[in-house]
Amino acid sequence: MTPAAAVTDAERAVRGYLDHLAVERGLAANTLSSYRRDLGRYLQALEAAGVSSLADVSGGHVSEFLAQLREGDEEHQPLSSASAARAVIAVRGLHRFAHREGLTADDPARDVHPPAPPRRLPKAIPLSDVELLLAASSSGDHPRSIRDRALLEVLYGTGARISEAVGLAIDDLVVEPATQGQPRSGSVVLHGKGGKTRIVPVGSYALRAVDDYLVRARPALAQAGRGTPKLFLNGRGGPLSRQSAWTILRAAAQKAQLDVPVSPHTLRHSFATHLLDGGADVRVVQELLGHASVTTTQVYTLITVDRLREVYATAHPRARD
The missing domain is CATH 1.10.443.10 (Intergrase catalytic core)
Structure with a gap:
C-alpha cells in the first residue's frame, strides 16, 4: 500500500473492512491474512485502472479483476476457480460493507458471482x-x-x-x-x-x-x-x-x-x-x-x-x- 500521507479512499475502506472482520466478526488470523492479500491485489488492480475510491468502482472493474485472477499476469500465476472464488468473495464483502457504511451509493460487486468450482464426482471403486x-x-x-x-x-x-x-x-x-x-x-x-x-x-x-x-x-x-x-x-x-x-x-x-x-x-x-x-x-x-x-x-x-x-x-x- 502507499505511504500513510497518500492513503487513498479505497485503502481506508479496506482497512476499515479488515478491522470489522477482526473485531466484530472475529475471523481467524489465517482467514484475515488471506482477505488482506486478496484485497491488496484488488487495490493494485484498481490503481492500475486509475481508480482510487470505491465510489468510482463499477461492476466492470470487479468483473475485470475476476478475469485477471483466472488468466494471471507477469507477477501472478492463474488462480484456480476455488482460489479466485475466495478472492471475489473478499471483494464482494468489501463492497457490501462500504455500501452499508454509506461510503458508496451502491454495491457494484452485487451481480459479480464467484466462479463455480468444478464438480467433483464421488470416487467409487469397482x-x-x-x-x-x-x-x-x-x-x-x-x-x-x-x-x-x-x-x-x-x-x-x-x-x-x-x-x-x-x-x-x-x-x-x-x-x-x-x-x-x-x-x-x-x-x-x-x-x-x-x-x-x-x-x-x-x-x-x-x-x-x-x-x-x-x-x-x-x-x-x-x-x-x-x-x-x-x-x-x-x-x-x-x-x-x-x-x-x-x-x-x-x-x-x-x-x-x-x-x-x-x-x-x-x-x-x-x-x-x-x-x-x-x-x-x-x-x-x-x-x-x-x-x-x-x-x-x-x-x-x-x-x-x-x-x-x-x-x-x-x-x-x-x-x-
Missing part, C-alpha cells in the same frame, strides 16, 4: 476392489482383525458414514430370525447429520461378519474397558473413534494393494454407485444415504452414465470409427 479390500481386512483370528472386517462390511453394506458406523450401539442392530421360506434379515438404525435417524437394511455378508465379531471378538475387546454400549470397540475396550476407523480402512487398502486412493467415504460412494448400477431407484438410494435432497444423490447417476459410455465405446461395433 466391486472387485471392494472384495479385495474386505478380504485384506480379515486375515487371522485376532479380535481386532475380526472387528475390522465387520466394520468395513457394515460401511459397504449400509452406505453409512464413518461417524455413523462408529456411533452404532449394539441395540441399533436389529436382526429378524429366519422364518419358513424367508432367510434371516437385519437392519441398523443410523444416527446421521442434524440428529436425523434412518433405518437401513443390512446384507447377509455384513450380518455374518457382525455375528462373528459379537461372538469371537467384542467380548475380548470389552474386557479391557469399563463397559460401553457401542458396537465397535478399540483395543482398550472403549468406543472406536473415527480416526481409528479411517486407519483401519487405509491399512486394508494398502494391504489389498489397490491402485486408487481410498478415503473414508469410498465405501459409501461405492455402495450408492453399485446400487444404481444394479437398477435401484435414485429416491431409494437417497433414503438409504440419508440425503435431504435427491439432487445430492443424483451426482451418483453421473458416474453411472459415465460408466455406461465407457462400456458402449468399447463394446459397440459402431461406437467409433
